[in-house]
Amino acid sequence: MKRSSRLDAVTFPPITEVKGWLAGRDFPADKPLVDLCQAIPDYPPHDDLVAHVQQRMGAAECAVYSPDEGLLETRESVSRWYQRRCGHGPTPAQLCLTIGASQAFWLTLLLLCEDGDEVIVQLPAYFDHPMGMEALGIVPRYVPFDAEPEAFAEAVNARTRAILMVTPSNPTGAILSPKKIDALYELACRHDIALVLDETYHAFVPSGQAPHTLFSRSDWPQNLIHFASFGKTFALTGYRAGCLVADESLIRQALKVQDSMVVCQPRVTQYAVAYGCDNLDDWVAENNHTMQQRHDLFCRLFAEQNAFDLCASGAFFAWVRHPWPQMSGRQAARRLVDHAHVACLPGEVFGPGLEGYLRLAFGNVRLEQIPMAVDRFKQVDSTL
Numbered sequence: 001m002k003r004s005s006r007l008d009a010v011t012f013p014p015i016t017e018v019k020g021w022l023a024g025r026d027f028p029a030d031k032p033l034v035d036l037c038q039a040i041p042d043y044p045p046h047d048d049l050v051a052h053v054q055q056r057m058g059a060a061e062c063a064v065y066s067p068d069e070g071l072l073e074t075r076e077s078v079s080r081w082y083q084r085r086c087g088h089g090p091t092p093a094q095l096c097l098t099i100g101a102s103q104a105f106w107l108t109l110l111l112l113c114e115d116g117d118e119v120i121v122q123l124p125a126y127f128d129h130p131m132g133m134e135a136l137g138i139v140p141r142y143v144p145f146d147a148e149p150e151a152f153a154e155a156v157n158a159r160t161r162a163i164l165m166v167t168p169s170n171p172t173g174a175i176l177s178p179k180k181i182d183a184l185y186e187l188a189c190r191h192d193i194a195l196v197l198d199e200t201y202h203a204f205v206p207s208g209q210a211p212h213t214l215f216s217r218s219d220w221p222q223n224l225i226h227f228a229s230f231g232k233t234f235a236l237t238g239y240r241a242g243c244l245v246a247d248e249s250l251i252r253q254a255l256k257v258q259d260s261m262v263v264c265q266p267r268v269t270q271y272a273v274a275y276g277c278d279n280l281d282d283w284v285a286e287n288n289h290t291m292q293q294r295h296d297l298f299c300r301l302f303a304e305q306n307a308f309d310l311c312a313s314g315a316f317f318a319w320v321r322h323p324w325p326q327m328s329g330r331q332a333a334r335r336l337v338d339h340a341h342v343a344c345l346p347g348e349v350f351g352p353g354l355e356g357y358l359r360l361a362f363g364n365v366r367l368e369q370i371p372m373a374v375d376r377f378k379q380v381d382s383t384l
Contacts, residue, residue, distance in 0.1 A: 009133040014349040028266035042364040069099030081277035088215035097265040104227035124350035173314025221247035234276035316363035
């Protein structure tokens with residue numbers, strides 16, 4: 001049958017591609033696979049959260065739809081969570097609960113853009129973002145993540161609808177400073193476009209550090225759209241626990257798509273998110289500390305006598321340059337699977353011109369396993 005040809009140019013899901021390289025392969029017990037491919041917490045949800053969800057699932061109401069935007073009680077819990085973390089935050093009416101941050105991203109695109117419009121995207125970019133844009137006929141306009149705000153200003157044109165930033169970055173882990181976020185917001189205001197912040201890893205910033213101060217501004221709803229995931233925060237990646245934060249009028253428009261796309265976030269997910277937001281601040285802080293320990297150890301060991309160059313890191317990620325200039329990132333990543341029994345993502349899936357890089361996600365590698373994981377890179381032959 002006839003189908004849309006637009007998807008032909010969209011990248012195939014990179015994690016599915018790499019997992020395909022591993023299918024049917026057995027790795028020996030003395031050199032097991034080190035999976036640095038996907039950013040998934042290796043710890044389970046808190047026992048009390050699991051018990052709470054199990055108790056709520058016994059009620060008949062758990063099996064029916066909630067309001068499209070989510071239960072008021074859950075949105076109130078999420079609103080209080082933002083207030084504690086940022087000092088200010090959205091009201092329940094400025095929140096829509098979504099099927100992960102990915103669906104919040106799609107709602108954002110459909111709120112802002114039409115076919116042929118442009119979105120300024122940081123480079124390296126989280127691969128799902130250009131994939132979604134290209135599927136909708138939206139043009140990603142790349143600017144280096146660490147560029148000064150003036151470079152972002154130069155990329156604005158008549159078709160620009162938004163500046164999209166991910167902080168902490170996926171894939172590099174780098175964190176935008178509040179000062180730069182403020183400057184990008186002012187740029188968005190000047191051009192009457194949106195600053196879109198993807199803060200999926202908002203719980204994994206240095207302890208006590210507020211990610212930004214935008215929610216303290218009375219005018220934030222005019223030009224800011226924020227989305228995030230509680231999947232990493234509360235180890236609920238399979239629950240698909242996202243949220244969209246925007247002006248109440250935009251949320252109302254988003255519900256037109258929400259209703260036709262998914263209707264609502266499942267109630268069981270909403271119960272889990274509400275419990276986590278209300279009760280697990282200390283547990284989240286402990287996990288953030290644990291991830292910071294893993295990050296620090298991984299980076300310290302990785303930088304010692306290694307042919308791979310550590311370029312940036314933070315949250316769950318390290319962004320490295322591989323030592324084979326003749327190879328693409330895909331070729332380098334397959335070489336690591338074959339010779340080092342390490343799975344990671346090739347740089348080119350994060351944007352153009354990045355074939356010399358690899359993304360390493362160490363969130364599912366325990367602290368005591370990190371020296372072994374780093375040694376795999378040091379042992380692999382860096383020559384061709």
